Amino acid sequence: METWVALLRGINVGGKHLLPMRQLVQYCELLNCQNVRTYIQSGNVVFQATKHTAKSIDRELAHTIYTQHGFSPQVLVLSKTAFQKKLSANPFADEEPKYVHLFFGLERITEPDLERLESLKAPSEQFAILRSDIYLFAPLGIGRSKLASRLGSCVKVESTARNMNTLLALTNILNAST
Numbered sequence: 001m002e003t004w005v006a007l008l009r010g011i012n013v014g015g016k017h018l019l020p021m022r023q024l025v026q027y028c029e030l031l032n033c034q035n036v037r038t039y040i041q042s043g044n045v046v047f048q049a050t051k052h053t054a055k056s057i058d059r060e061l062a063h064t065i066y067t068q069h070g071f072s073p074q075v076l077v078l079s080k081t082a083f084q085k086k087l088s089a090n091p092f093a094d095e096e097p098k099y100v101h102l103f104f105g106l107e108r109i110t111e112p113d114l115e116r117l118e119s120l121k122a123p124s125e126q127f128a129i130l131r132s133d134i135y136l137f138a139p140l141g142i143g144r145s146k147l148a149s150r151l152g153s154c155v156k157v158e159s160t161a162r163n164m165n166t167l168l169a170l171t172n173i174l175n176a177s178t
Helices: 021-030 051-069 080-088 114-120 146-155 164-176
Strands: 002-009 034-039 044-049 074-079 100-105 126-130 133-137 159-163
Touching: 002 051, 002 080, 002 159, 002 164, 021 034, 021 044, 021 051, 034 164, 044 051, 044 164, 051 074, 074 080, 080 100, 080 164, 100 146, 100 164, 114 146, 133 146, 133 159, 146 159, 159 164
Parallel strands: none
Antiparallel strands: 002 044, 002 074, 034 044, 100 133, 100 159, 126 133
């Protein structure tokens, strides 16, 4: 058994795509995941499973949610090691965690529109693209960031974002699960 984290995109945001975490835990358990734990209401799940189970959990979990709730979220499943590597690559680790966000790309970013990214960036903001992910430091808040709201169209890759405080909390859960 290995420890994994699943990040669901777009659930329980703005009153849309409601999915109680208790049900999410049940769906994961039905898919042979063990020691399932969630963190806050936005689709963060830590669980233990075999590598075979984890490889199919993204599709199976999305399908289960679709059949039960009528929507199919994107699900990104990462091993504990892969998750920790992404966090350790954070170029803004010295900044206040609540202002640092990691956009987990669902595929590799190959042709980002760097000119447009720079034009959308506020003077106080910084970003870094590393393989499939974008790290964003937005000290005025992500809600005010023009860059944050348009990142997907600039990199042409869908992603799911979490702030660093959430990622650090998930790290604590991951570490307690092993």
